[in-house]
Amino acid sequence: MTEASKTRKTSKAIQTRERIIDAYLELIPEKKWDKISVKDLCAKSGITRGTFYQYFNDIYDLMQNIQDTLMQEMNRMYGAINSGHQSTPMTAQIFDEKFNCAPPDKLLCWFEFCRKYKKPMAVLLDPKNGDSYFVKKIKALLRDQINEMMDRDGMPRDSLREHFLKIFIELHFLSARTWLDDNSGEFLSVDEIINLLNTMRVGANYLHYKQGSVPDFTLKMKYSDQDSDKDET
Numbered sequence: 001m002t003e004a005s006k007t008r009k010t011s012k013a014i015q016t017r018e019r020i021i022d023a024y025l026e027l028i029p030e031k032k033w034d035k036i037s038v039k040d041l042c043a044k045s046g047i048t049r050g051t052f053y054q055y056f057n058d059i060y061d062l063m064q065n066i067q068d069t070l071m072q073e074m075n076r077m078y079g080a081i082n083s084g085h086q087s088t089p090m091t092a093q094i095f096d097e098k099f100n101c102a103p104p105d106k107l108l109c110w111f112e113f114c115r116k117y118k119k120p121m122a123v124l125l126d127p128k129n130g131d132s133y134f135v136k137k138i139k140a141l142l143r144d145q146i147n148e149m150m151d152r153d154g155m156p157r158d159s160l161r162e163h164f165l166k167i168f169i170e171l172h173f174l175s176a177r178t179w180l181d182d183n184s185g186e187f188l189s190v191d192e193i194i195n196l197l198n199t200m201r202v203g204a205n206y207l208h209y210k211q212g213s214v215p216d217f218t219l220k221m222k223y224s225d226q227d228s229d230k231d232e233t
Contacts, residue, residue: 033124
């Protein structure tokens with residue numbers, strides 16, 4: 001076989017594999033990912049069962065291949081980020097001057113990834129027919145990256161961070177899933193979502209430094225039922 005023939009064969013194999021994956025992703029919104037049969041997939045992609053088994057052992061193997069590819073790419077994108085120097089502790093007095101309020105690359109990466117892989121992410125994150133195990137793996141990866149981002153911001157690893165992490169990660173998913181599902185163009189743009197989440201990051205840091213430098217700041221921020229009663233009267 002000539003080199004040209006080998007290249008054509010390889011190219012055809014890649015195209016067939018991609019056609020199988022695309023057909024599978026198009027079926028997931030109609031049926032839960034593990035309920036899709038090989039028969040369904042062959043009919044959708046226009047291939048024989050024999051052709052399917054040349055590339056994948058079963059539906060679970062197909063899903064694993066898709067997830068492995070996405071996880072590897074997400075790790076690669078995060079790994080390419082220059083972590084930069086460790087943020088030095090600061091006070092509220094110099095916060096405006098020294099703190100970098102721009103969205104960090106760790107925050108941008110998740111949405112750049114979702115934008116790059118919009119089709120597979122839209123279906124795999126679907127709460128009804130997507131794969132909850134994949135969501136758990138993604139959340140674990142995001143947790144590590146957000147933790148590192150907070151470390152560089154100089155935030156303490158206290159009990160409050162654990163609650164912030166959970167909320168922040170859920171907002172990552174909620175905003176990404178809503179953006180991925182939106183076909184009207186009425187939802188926020190990716191840039192607007194990033195700026196909104198970054199506002200939370202900057203605000204959390206500012207409050208932390210304020211609490212450490214202004215003795216009664218926590219009291220000023222504290223919610224009081226009595227204040228609500230006064231407003232009603």
